[in-house]
Amino acid sequence: MSVLIVIPARYASTRYPGKPLVALTGASGKKQTLIERSWRAACAVSGVDRVVVATDDTRIRDAAEAFGAEVVMTSENCANGTERCAEAHAALGGDYDIVVNLQGDAPLTPHWFVEGLVQGLIDMPKAEIATPVLRCDGATLNSLLADRKAGRVGGTTAVFGADSQALYFSKEVIPYTGKPYSETDETPVFHHVGVYAYRPDALSQYPNWAVGPLEQLEGLEQLRFLENGRSVLCVEVEAKGREFWELNNPEDVPKLEAMMAKMGLE
Numbered sequence: 001m002s003v004l005i006v007i008p009a010r011y012a013s014t015r016y017p018g019k020p021l022v023a024l025t026g027a028s029g030k031k032q033t034l035i036e037r038s039w040r041a042a043c044a045v046s047g048v049d050r051v052v053v054a055t056d057d058t059r060i061r062d063a064a065e066a067f068g069a070e071v072v073m074t075s076e077n078c079a080n081g082t083e084r085c086a087e088a089h090a091a092l093g094g095d096y097d098i099v100v101n102l103q104g105d106a107p108l109t110p111h112w113f114v115e116g117l118v119q120g121l122i123d124m125p126k127a128e129i130a131t132p133v134l135r136c137d138g139a140t141l142n143s144l145l146a147d148r149k150a151g152r153v154g155g156t157t158a159v160f161g162a163d164s165q166a167l168y169f170s171k172e173v174i175p176y177t178g179k180p181y182s183e184t185d186e187t188p189v190f191h192h193v194g195v196y197a198y199r200p201d202a203l204s205q206y207p208n209w210a211v212g213p214l215e216q217l218e219g220l221e222q223l224r225f226l227e228n229g230r231s232v233l234c235v236e237v238e239a240k241g242r243e244f245w246e247l248n249n250p251e252d253v254p255k256l257e258a259m260m261a262k263m264g265l266e
Contacts, residue, residue: 138181
């Protein structure tokens with residue numbers, strides 16, 4: 001199957017304007033922008049035919065082209081990354097079998113997360129969308145709870161059924177558990193990793209659907225699929241010793257840099 005990775009990136013982020021061009025310092029002291037680190041993460045995925053950055057901002061375009069990325073310019077009207085991926089895929093001819101949305105704020109996404117999604121769609125021909133979930137250890141869960149207590153969104157959690165089909169995604173920490181966990185404990189909470197693999201039909205239909213009440217309340221684009229009766233396959237992935245976090249707030253920069261230092265990532 002032909003696979004396209006699209007990295008949607010916009011400058012006018014509500015929570016963190018200019019986020020794609022923020023420089024992150026790696027373990028060796030080398031600085032690279034968030035968008036470059038995300039692009040390099042995409043290029044490390046095996047079995048991919050093409051990687052593009054999709055943006056509506058010339059500053060991001062110029063920065064991406066400077067480090068060698070292919071860029072597709074998209075409309076300012078794209079409400080989220082999925083809409084931007086749909087527009088980019090259409091602009092490229094719309095003939096890829098699987099389109100991956102590797103969001104530009106997740107530079108620590110391991111290649112096997114994306115490879116697992118693609119394999120999930122291959123193994124389940126009826127699946128329309130696939131997204132990875134990572135079981136939280138106590139340290140990750142406690143960090144999510146601390147962020148919510150401080151009024152920040154530290155990440156998204158997911159709940160799914162026995163068939164691995166998503167039931168709900170939330171910026172709150174779900175399911176509720178009042179039990180305290182030590183840092184190394186296994187917990188029943190799954191961190192949703194903001195990566196998606198779509199079949200072209202589901203992706204092309206997405207921009208035609210109105211924003212539903214759940215998507216509006218949570219601010220989570222994947223809920224539009226659920227609100228329109230489309231199934232979302234949750235693929236459980238393993239960290240394999242890697243730490244993962246998304247850059248959502250300025251406070252996440254030192255957290256990401258500390259993770260890269262710990263893991264020896266340049």
